[in-house]
Structures are given as structure tokens and as C-alpha cells.
Amino acid sequence: MTEPRHPPAILAGVGYRNLRDHSLGVKLADELGAKRLPPGVEVQDLSYNPVAVVQWLEAMAPGDRPRRMVFVAAVERGRSPGTVTTYRWDGTLPPEARIQRAVEDAVTGVIFLDNTLIVLGWLSPLSEDAEIVVVEVEPEDEAFGESFSPAVASAYREVVDLAVGLSSGRRSADALPLAPLGGMESGSGPEK
């Protein structure tokens, strides 16, 4: 008897290249993509049109689609720079006008984690029991450049460990809050 095949968990970076802190997701995908990771983890740079991300998932047979996706990105939410927020996305979608805006941004080339998640939620290519985990970092600096600000640089290793741990299952996501986009308010919950 053959063992049932388990689709890999996807560890996905989202961001812009050469935009200092906003390159966090891309840099993480580049770095981990070149490393040997625990079995069952596949690294992807999903820094492109979220509609195309959905179509990439739809191209897989339903049974091959990931059951867990861990997204890593720098997102401005007014927290203190370098703050790491981790949560399981509860799948709540915003009002239709915001979804429409996310689709427009998607097809016209804007890269933004919230849009990726909204479009993913709206077109729902994943099975209902699939888990979406988000690791966000509050950026400090948005300018041309390859290096992180000190605040984000000091958080980076922790983000890598969290992302690998959560995608491989070595670290349980169950303890993370189930939250809407953005996770917990700054400083009000388990941010690691």
C-alpha cells in the first residue's frame, strides 16, 4: 500500500526587490530557496500579481495544493519598527469595494501582502481546511537599497526561524491567534 502523499507546505515571501525593509519577504525567499529545508517545505517568492498566484495554485491538482501556506512580508501597520506579528489568518474578507481594489491592484502590478491574501481568499483555490499563517514585520525604512534598517535587521533571524518552524510543523501554529488581516494590534497579543 502506498503512503498518502502530503502536499508540501509553502513558505512564501512577498515584497519588492531593492526597497530596503520592504524587501524582507523577497530576501527570505532567496535565502531559504538556496538552503536545504526540512522535508515537506517548499519555498516560493510570491511577489507577483496575486491573481497569477491563485492561477498557479489552480494549476495544481486539488490534492496537490498546499494545506498550509506561511506568508512572510514587511507590512506597515503603525507598530514600532521591527515588531514581528504572527497569526493564523481567519479568512475574513473586507467589503466588496476593497476586494475590487485588491484585484485592480493585483492585475496592474502592485505587490502587497494584504492584496495577495484578499485575492487568495476571494478566489479560494485552497481547500477549506487549509491553513494560512502570516509572519509580518513592521518596516522602518522604505527607500532604494539592499540593506535592512537596524530594527528590521535585528528581527530578521527570528523571522526566518519562525517561518521555517511554522512551515515545517516543528513549531505549532495552533497557539497563534486566529485573526483578521494584520493580526493583533501592536503590543496587544502574542507577537512571536
Place this chain on the structure above:
Amino acid sequence: MCFKNLPIEFDAQGVPTLKEGVADPYGVEWRGSEGVPRQLSHTDVEELLKRNGHIRSVDYDPVTRVAGALAFHSVADLEKREVLEARSVATLFRGYEIIMIGRDPRDAIFITSRACGVCGGVHSATAAMATEMAIGCCPPPQGVLVRNLALALEFMYDHPLHLFLLAGPDYSQSIVEATTPSLWEKAKKAEAPSAEIHGYTTVGEMMADLNPLQGKLYLEALQMTRVAREAYVLIAGKYPHPQTMIPGGMSTTLTLSVMNEMYTRLSRFFDYSKKVQAFWDDITTFFYEADPRYKEVGGRRATMIDTGIFDLPDAYDATYANAAEWGDRRWATPGVIVDGELVTTDLHQINMGLEEFVEHSYYEDWAGNGRPPRYPEDEKGMPLSPWHPWNKVTKPRPQGQDWKERYTWDTAPRWDREAMEAGAYSRLWSTAAARKLPENPFIESRGDALGIELPRGTLPKLEMEWKVPDTWNAFERNRGRAYCLGFTTMVAMNNWLRIMDRLKDGDTKVSTDFEIPKDERIGVGFWGAGRGYLTHHLVMDRGAVTNYQILTPSTWNASPTDRWGQPGPYEEAVLNTPILEEFDDPESFQGVDILRAIRSFDPCMPCTTHIQSEAGMITREVNTCACGVD
């Protein structure tokens, strides 16, 4: 004689020179073109706003369902149902001209691609062409053909996106029912003339499927963007920023297998184009019949410009000297149309008439006051204005917004000092009018129309005809763009067939070797975006870029009012737009007619832009609320 306003005359051999005896040939003493609506002075508008409750500021910041950052300020008289003031605001500065200085010209292919998240490939191709002209390198035939094919596929991504995701919802049930209930009642009963092609019995059903997020047409367009993108990456490597564009061709690998994969995707556009064209025919007809005043929505003079696109390998030699000849033999003919008449197809004349002004823009002027231009003439000795892109210096000067002074990051490009619009439809119009198409089985230029034969798919073979319209407005822009989908599909098919013919003969060479020279060189890429006209003007010296100027379709369309009081195309179209929306009180007014006028241009304000100020590089998008500022 194509120039009416610039002092350029032609001798018996057609050689242009500046008219003799004109002391300051590019002087700015001029009254502006006749027949162009003039804005009220902002002081007058302010007075009207104070004294009349029915005169309202109608501001959109941002204008949604457009690519990038556009704001629009207008003042409307809701009693007379007319627009009194219209100001187009590009809220972000594209710094690509500055970013490029000092770099290897080959970097332009990858850097300028980032000017747009939809049509990066067109910037890459235009940069490659500007560079190959400057360095003297011509692609081999397959390199020309495969570049044509790649960019046609990019347009096949772009057009459905605009027609059904961005502008389309303006004609959906959800918008029409909310803003013009009486029109919706008519639509529910109106029979769709082209039912046998698109499958809809009534216009109401068509509008329902245009509804955002749920409508079948909205969702189908998303799927078709996938088909086009898949075909594109087969030869371009990556979308939207291709990895295979190079001066002297492309670096892709051509095989029969790739071309077969391509065909399976390309052929899906045969039927889709039929449906899209028939669909927009029926929408346009319905609105015109329901209320003929819709012909005035977004109306302006049919005055437009296009560089042409898609070269013939046996004509294109990458030289400026022969640009008029190879331009004329393109699959889309270059052209300038003034008041509906094609006045030139000559790329030299198109280049010669270009100027960019900054009186109402956040830039310092670089010309005038006796300052000699760097290039008073091109390499053929044809005169160039001090405000020509090769002479332009980008000098950003961020400052407060003032409708009387400066209010946008866009410049005011003019050709022969006229405000030109650019679009997929300009390409269609000049191609139809010029009768210069290469011989082929699918597309025919008929002077007053363009015939497009779409091969059999699930639907039978169908010949459709885009007729040069007798009125120019928002609906005709959308209809033209719809027909441009079929046109582009068949340009792609023509190039696919030619590539296959050469592959059968074993020709897989797609690029020519080159070296970067160290002396001073200039070049220009004359190409086109899905949205129309695109040029990159390049100056290089010692192997590095010394000037780089990008002129995009939205630079033309979003232009501010110029120094002569001539509004830019968005502004002019909105000033001419009657307010047909049904509303009970001013508070419930949504401005759908104004938005239809603006969106019909397919605005694409470049994204991921960066503001250069004295304090350094700022990249955060700033909301530049246009409400009530002075």
C-alpha cells in the same frame, strides 16, 4: 504639410527646414488652437462655488479602477449639467529619467520596465530599440518577429484587463442601475443585436455579467489574462518584466515545441476577440440609441498620435536615417491624426513635432530665454525644438498644489503644439487610414475602416470591420480598444506564421552581437504600449547614459493645461462631458459620466514611482487631496 503651428516648411524634395525670417522659431507667443474648450479661470470658479449651491467640486483622489496614482479635480454645475473646470493630477513622479543617468544603456531594458506593472515589456522593448539605434545594431529577422509576437501577447493581456476589470464596470448593472435607473429599465428590455456572437439576448444580461467580482465577463477576463501571460512567458521568460529583451533582438530559444505551445494559447483569442468586439459594439449602440447625448461623454476632437508598432524584418534596420521607411511598413502604421484627418505617418515628422512643457507641472523649465538646445536638429538635419525630448532636462521641483500655477507631476507633451491623445484606438485609426499594411490574409487597411478576419474556433470564421468613427468619445475609445484585441491577435498570428516559416528553414537566430561604443550617440525607441504611443529618447556618451526621456501614452493623456490654456486630453474630454446621471440631490451625485470619460482613456499612471526631493529619495505614496487646494 503636416505642421500648422510650428514654423517648419518643406522644400520640393520634402526636406524640412525652419521658415526663414522667423526671429524666434520656437517662441511661445501663440494663442493656442481654435476649437479647444477653455477652462474658466480658477478665480471665476471660486466665485461661482461661493455663490451657487448647485455648483460643486467633484474630486476623485485617487481615481479608482485605473493603474497607478491619478487624481482628478473638477467643478460641475449640477443645474446646467455641465463641467466648468477639469484638472488632471498625476500624484507621483516617475524618476526613471534621473535613475538612468550614468548607467550602462543596457540597464534601461530592466530598469525602465519597472515603470509599469502591466506593460513592463513595452518599456524593455522600447529601451532595447533606443539602444540598438544608438549603438548601430540590427536584430536578425527572427529577432524582430519574436519581439513583435511577445509584445502583441502583452497587449492581449492588457486589453481584456481594461475592458472588463477597469472601465467595464462603468457599464455594469451595478453602476447603471444605481446612477441611471431609467437606462437600466431600457437595458433589461433591449435586444442585443450580436446575440449570435456573444450569446447574450438582452443588454441587461450583458450589463449583469459586467458586474465586478461576480460577473462572468469580469471572471472570464481574469482567465484570459492568464492565457496571454502563459504564452508571453514562453518567449519572454517572465511577466511583467521580461528577461529576454536585448538590443539586437531577443535572447529566447525558439523551437517548434515553444511555438506549438504558443499557438494553443493564441488560438483561444480567435473566439474571445469576436465576442469582445461584438459585445462593445452592442453596448455602444445601446447607449447611443437610449440617449444620443452619450455621444458627447468624453468627447473631444479626434486629435491623436501613435508611433506605430510591430516591425517587418525586411524593412527594419534600427537606424534613425531610415525610420520613415521602416515605420511606414509596420503592422501598425505610425500616425498623427488632427481633427479626424491623418496628417502624417512619417516617424521623422512625428519626432520633429514633439515638445514637452512644464508650466503647470512640478518641474523647472530647461529651455527658452535664449538657452541654446543641445540638439537643434536631428541626424538628418531636421529641426528640433528646445523642448524636444532629446533636449529635455528633468528638473523636479516638488511644491504645493495650485490650480493657477502648478498641480501635477505630469508634463504637457504637445505635437505641433496640439494636445494629442494616445491609445490602442489611435493605432487602429492610423493603420486604417494609411492603407500601408503589409500583405497578409487577416487584416486589411481600407482607408475608412480596418477589416479583421478572425479564424474559426468554436465560433465560425468571422470578418469584422472597425469603422473610423464620425464622432469621438468615451464609447468609441472602448469600442476601438475592443477591436484592437482582434487586430493584435491577428498581428500575433501573422508573426507566428512567419516565425514558423523560418523555423522550418532552420532559422533560429534571434539576436545580433554588439558592443557598446564610447563616443556620443543618440537613439530613440519608437514603439507602443497597450495604451498607445511610447518613445524612449536616449543620449549616451563614454558608454553611459547622459539623458533618458520616456514619453508614455498617459503622459499625453493626463497632461495638464498648457501654457496657451489648451487643456490636456482627460481635461478636455471631461469639460465636454454632459452630466446625464440621474440624481435627486447634489449629495447623491456620483459623477459616473466624468469617470466614464476619464477611464475610457485607460489611464495608466506609472506605479512604484519615487519622488526625488532635495531631502533625498521619497517613495511613500502621498495622498494629494485635490479638494479645495489652491
